[in-house]
Amino acid sequence: MTRETWRVPVRVDFAGGTLDLWPIYAMMGGCVTVNAAVDLWIEIGLTRSGQGHRITSRDLGLELRFDAWPTEPPTTLSWVWRVLDASETPPATLTLHSPVPQGSGLGVSSCLGVGLLGAALGLEAGEALAAKVSILRDLESRELQTPTGWQDYYPAALGGALALHWDGPAPRWERLEPHPALLSNLVVFYTGKPHHSGLTNWEAYRRFIEGDGQTRQALAEIRDIARDMALALSSDPAAVAELLEREGRARMSMSPAVETDAMRAVRDRGRREGWYAGMKPCGAGGGGCCLLVARDGHREAAEAALREMGLPPMDLRITPKGLHKL
Structure with a gap:
């Protein structure tokens, strides 16, 4: 039995979340989402053959054992x-480890889904794996019993x-090359409070479909912001920071709960001390992680302030690598 390790x-999402839910983007005449893979790695270990099946989550402290593969989802680790x-092609043994906090807003469940499906099928990142995303989108909708988007995959x-x-x-999909000055001033930090994107997205979805004017106006603004973000990411770091701010405000107009007390404290202190350029919550907001752009040359000051506030920055960078086998 040969053990394989996949990562x-x-x-992180820069702009255009929620727009990836059908039929929102169809009703709006087309939309854009801008996001990027970052080098926080979920690790998947597996052996393909053996007696029975065992699934272990090191982070949750859970282990499931089956003599035969079950025909219905278990009560834990159902995703x-x-x-x-x-x-x-479920493997005989599977072990999971994630360094990312639950409810981070970093698309953990969706990215894990890509890792699980790709590893089970023996597919590394590329067009063949990307072609499987619609399968995962529908599986996640069945799992959550809500409409789901597909940008995270x-x-x-x-x-x-x-x-x-x-x-x-x-x-x-269009590949982007973020501006070097943006990369050097990009900070992601965890607010200490998890979020639930399924519920937040469902509320926006429901209001949009029902024709709520405020929701439709906010999502139209987010559509325009995302289009601008796709152009700015590789050329204009200052514009990226401003667009993050604008998207955050648009999301708050749909629900003030998108922004937490910790986010407001970061903005207030950053503006007062001169290191703040722009910020938005990752994912649907209401907790989880935030994407912050520090003013050029002020990243160290921003990170020091975040640590003092009990919001330590996460050690991550945008990575060209998707799912891969070690």
Whole structure:
């Protein structure tokens, strides 16, 4: 029994979240989401053959054992079961380890899904794996019992920074090269409070479909911001910071709960001390991680202030690598 080790990155999103839910992007005449893989790695260890099946989550302290692969999801690790079941090749043993906090807003469950499906099928990052994303999107909707988007899967399936264009039955992806000055001033920190993107996205989705004017106006603004972000990411770090701020404000207009007390404290202190350029919550907001752009040359001051506030920055960078086998 040969053990394999696979690693899959999580992602940060710069602009255009929620727009990846059908039929929002169709009703709006096409949208864009801008995101990127980052080098926080979920590790998947597996052996393909053996007696029975065992699934272990080191982080959750859970282990499941089956003599035969179950036909219905277990009460724990049901997302893991669902993806492996869809692969039709569940391994004999599977071990999971993630350095990312629960409810981080970094697309952990979706990126894990890419890792599980790709590892089970023996597919590393690339177009063949990206072609499987619609399977994962539908599985996640069944798991959560809510509408789900599909932007979170692509950084794990392709690697790098991406503009995902929602203008047809399946998205087109465009590879982006973030500006070096942006990369040197980009900070991600955890607010200490998890979020639940499924519920937050569902509320925005429901209001949009019902024709709520404020929600439709906010998502139209986010659509315009995301289009500008796709152009600015490689050329204009100052514009990226301003666009992050604008998206944060647009999301707050849909729900003030998107921004937490910790986020407001960071903005207030950063502006007072002169290191703050722009910020938005990762994912749907309401907790989890935040994406912060420090003023050029002020990253160290920003990180020191965050540590003093009990919001230590995470050690990560945008990575060109998606799912890969070690």
